[in-house]
Amino acid sequence: MSRSRVAWVALPAALAMTLSACGGGGGSSSTGEGKANPDGTVSIYGTEPKSTLFPANTTEAGGGKVTDSLFSRLVGYKAEDGAPYNLMAESITSSDAKVYNIKVKQGWKFHDGTDVKAENFVDAWNWAAYAPNAQQAASFFSVIQGFDEVHPADENAKPAKDKMSGLEVVGDYEFKVTLNGPTSVFTTMIGYTPFSPLPKSFFADTKAFEAKPIGNGPVKFVSRTPNALIKMERFDDYKGEDKVNFKTLDYKIYSSQETAYQDLVAGKLDFMEALPPSAKVGEKYKADLGDAVVTANLLGQSAIAFPQYIDAFKNVKLRQAVSMAINREQITKTVLAGSYVPSTSFVSPGIKGYRPDTCGEYCKYNPEKAKQLFQESGFTGKLTIQSNQDGGRKEPLEAACNSIKQALGVECEFVGATNFGAFRQIVDGKQLTGMSRSDWSADYPSIENFLNPLYRTGGSSNDSNYSNPQVDALLKKADETANEDEAIKLYQQAEDLIAKDLPSMPTWNEKGIGGRSKNLLEAKMSFKRQPVLESLRVKA
């Protein structure tokens, strides 16, 4: 994998943006004074996992945090910028980006003492993709040849096979992956949790594994009290470079972020990757935590989508007018208390291939031009923004509505759903009656992951139901381009087309703000809003 960062750094504008975004970009570590204790205990804020703790079944934060720590994959991501590096892979080679030859490092062990071999990857991937095993992240394997045979598009059809033809074990520590077509992002993708290997014992008894997961990561599973605690311990035979510097890891499960924050300030909890709204008001956390604030560049993008199945939103002038009527600068400073920055692009800053201002003037507040465009659009009636109203989602969108109201002189109302589930049901069922919140956080750090799921026809999270054959063609071409830099250029061209159509308007990017307790000397947060385990150092 050749990762030339020259192009990225050479863009002065990009650099300037990163600086203003996060005071130095990347994950800034927070360091204290004193000696470290290599056998200390670290407690981290957690939420109850919503699914079984299989790597391909934890797509939400609570469970993902646990499986991410228990398993190591072929590729890891650097804490600073999410750049992929070979973790368990000795080498990943391909001449055409379609057939990959993967060599696995020798000497790695699962927590039960068995060796991690090529077959552990192949078996795990086949198992996760096989439809009757009902893994939430099964669709991530759809790039691999033969996926449709193990996972037919029709959910009632019986799969013809239980193994993908594209996976082939070559030797004990070598396997070959054949994809459906060239996919350059594959080498980044396989760092995502569902691509973890699974030990032999998993296939022998999945029930037992459910109760006591066995991984190959830097920490091993010890015990779990549902809704209260998940306990882990350092795995001493771990071979990766991301070894941990503590003995015991407690994921303490909280039902309220407020309480967790009180514990953090009191030193009863050591790490939180998000702070409750009450701590953000007036930047109270700065006074509470001092130098123990931990920040990170998150790979997320907040946007408001214009569902294309609503007739009024087929008019691009209306979309542009609304986008220009939102005072992003002011809302991020006041309502969002500086924990967000205005967004000017469809890709989040820090991603390779990110360019600021791709949205151009349409993401800048300009009430005069907005008003003019709005009048040209001929829209009459009321605008609405839909979202779930819990978790602090309501306030910024209400502010956006007010901004639209003032700039355009049109009625605008926030329509709230009780919770995330209820809201997604409306969105997934294509039953939106107005604009909708469409926030995205990337599964893996790649520009591809910001465009394909959101803007490709039928994309898995294409909330606006956007479809532009030209964009589809460019994205397809980019996916199939083996050379990474060329692929990025094509993705950028697609992004430019999307910016012209503005099917959803980028609003703001979240700054990752978390905190550590005084018991920790050092802590870093990753772009996935997770603690970087190898960075945690306990005070002696």
Added chain:
Amino acid sequence: MGRYVLRRLLQLIPVFLGTTFLIYALVWAIPQDPFAGKCGQRPCDPAYIAEMSEKLNLNDPLLLQYFKYLGNLVVGDFGTTFNGVSVGEQISTSWPITLKMGIIALIIEAVIGIIAGVLTGLRKSGFLDNLVLVSTLFLISLPVFVTGFVLRLYLGPQGFDLMDTSVSSDPTFGELILPGFVLGSLSMAYVARLTRSSIVENRRADYVRTAIAKGQPQSRVVGIHLLRNSLIPVITFLGTDLGSLLGGAIVTEGVFNINGIGGLIFRGIQEKEGVMVTGIVTLLVLVYLLMSLLVDLLYAVLDPRIRYE
């Protein structure tokens, strides 16, 4: 007496069946797709939905689902939630904690409430009476989460440092005293007022005057004659209150991060996990029924005029 108790216990069976069915049907009727939002920003994979629906019997008609559930319940299987953890296990970790906290709350509200009620009832319109009236009025007007947050702030590490900000995952009685106090504070105020008015009323009763006229000591008049009669409404209140202390502690549990029954129900409803909600509510219904039986039996102990045949 024995036949009465037996009859009451047999009544539990139809009530049990009725409530479980009602709860099951209600959860089933929540107009939300259990898979909405479960897979994050993108909709769940159709194969995942199909398999999980099959596993959790979500495709069966309501009645069949219910009978399958009941069948499992008879052999002690409460079912499993979406994350594969058995409901039985979750209840058995949370139940003792909630029970501990509920009992602490009940003891606090009964002891403090009754003592305050008796003292003020005997010395009407004195300083103590006014103090108790004002302070109970204050407690009644405060929502539980305010009491919780304020006490945590002032007694926690940022205040007098008498307690931790939250309890551990397997809390001891000592750790639960403060949460128990918060939980019981509202009822404590009610108990104090209820006892007070009951005492005030009964002080003028004929049998109290007779007891005083017989020359019995004050402690016996108050302790035996007056208090036993005055406690009947208080016992009724305390008995039914234990049920609400156990199931309705969601707010207190949230403030102190206690892994209790209230939080489990709340999460169960949010995630539309019917088996979880039904399992816990069934338990709570049983607690209510047993407590009301106990209260009825206590009536007979307190007031010899009441007999069960």
